[in-house]
Amino acid sequence: MENKLNWQEWKTSALIAGGFLAFYFLPAGAARFDNAVLEALYLVRWYAREHVLFCLIPAFYIAGAIGLFVSRATVMSYLGAGANRVLAYGAAAVSGCVLTVCSCTVLPIFAGIYRMGAGLGPAAAFLYAGPAINAAAIILTARVLGVELAAARALGAVLFSVIIGVLMELIFRKKTEAETAVLMPEEEAKRPLWQNGLYFTAMLGILIFANWGAPDAAAGFGAGVFALKWQLTGLMAAFLGLMLIFWFGLNWWKVLLAALPALVLAVLMPERPTVVFAAGLLGFTVVIGTDGGEGAEWLSSSWGFAKQLAPLLLGGILIAGALLGRPGGEGLIPAGWISRAVGGNSLSANFSASVIGAFMYFATLTEVPILQGLLGNGMGKGPALALLLAGPALSLPNMLVISSVLGWRKTLVFIVLVVVMAAFSGVVYGTLFSAF
DSSP, X not given: OHHHHHHHHHHHHHHHHHHHHHHHTOOTTOHHHHHHHHHHHHHHHHHIIIIIIIIIXXXXXXXXXXXXXXXXXXXXXXXXXXXXXXXXXXXXXXXXXXXXXOTTTHHHHHHHHHHTTOOHHHHHHHHHHHHHSOHHHHHHHHHHHOHHHHHHHHHHHHHHHHHHHHHHHHHTHHHHHHHHHHTOOOSOOSSOHHHHHHHHHHHXXXXXXXXXXXXXXXXXXXXXXXXXXXXXXXXXXXXHHHHHXXXXXXXXXXXXXXXXXXXXXXXXXXXXXXXXXXHHHHHHHHHHHTSSSHHHHHHHHHHHHHHHHHHHHHHHHHHHHHHHOSTTOOOSSOHHHHHHHTBBSOHHHHHHHHHHHHHSOOOTTTHHHHHHHHHHTTBOHHHHHHHHHHTTTOOHHHHHHHHHHHOHHHHHHHHHHHHXXXXXXXXXXXXXXXXX
């Protein structure tokens, strides 16, 4: 016991000494260091303004709802280790066509699915596919970077999600079987599957329409949706409110009272959708939090995900911003090093692009203009594809959160699979492209 206490004391002393030395030799005042600190703060501020309210908080509510309202029997029948593999991987692989999310926003939903008993393989396929197979991003890639690169990205992302999921399941087969035995279904859902389906459709509709970005063209389907994005978001919210009243038993006057501030602000301040959305989100939180039944349990489940994932996510964004800077900015690592590392189509260039993409944070659609600039500075076509396949699906914040759900061993295997496969695909694509 005394030796153990001594070891703990030595460990604590070493941490204190290490912290002191780090602060003592802190290069404060050096231009690059000071700029990196500002880049980190700018990036986390930008993320907080652009993604937390519209992306992250709705995603936490969806994750909490999955953990509470979806029965283990349902999850296991579609995504569990004993489910039909074609159905399971097919559903996971096309998820990105529905979810327009980044590598961080997908995390709460992934955590909810995995903890409800989804097999490791389908869950890993969903984790990759969610941000990677983004229909809007594929279209933007085609318009800006070319049809052939967009086609290669779409095909590679679909294949990657399935291959990565299958490999994860094979590598950790024994562990997965043990977890499956523990997570066998215990009870059925409290309401029919079709009701849960419509319920999640409404929540996903809010997430998708609230984050619908401005298209390049002034006309077309994307432009039409963008022009009506807040009306569509409000319509999805109204459907959700009706479901809360008729299917979840919430008092109609509570739901109406909670929605009233957002309705008034929407009329008085239509040009301030952030304020309207925040008011609606606050009213929604209050009405389910004071329900005393399933609503309170839902809020508690969502808050559990937020407490675990949000600190790691924001901390990772700070680190990523300090090292790599914002899109178009520069952190501790000089941008010139990155441009030189990904020139040509060598194996090292593709591997460098894959690693850089894996650690750098890309918000939804931002990888396209970043790549446009890198291609203009001499980046090869192969490394461009490697970055497109690794970047949207991974980031340093994303890795930290995945490790808290899967553990570091599975997380490291997932990262290595994504990086290696992206680099290999870049080499193949670059070789084929240079031949024509």
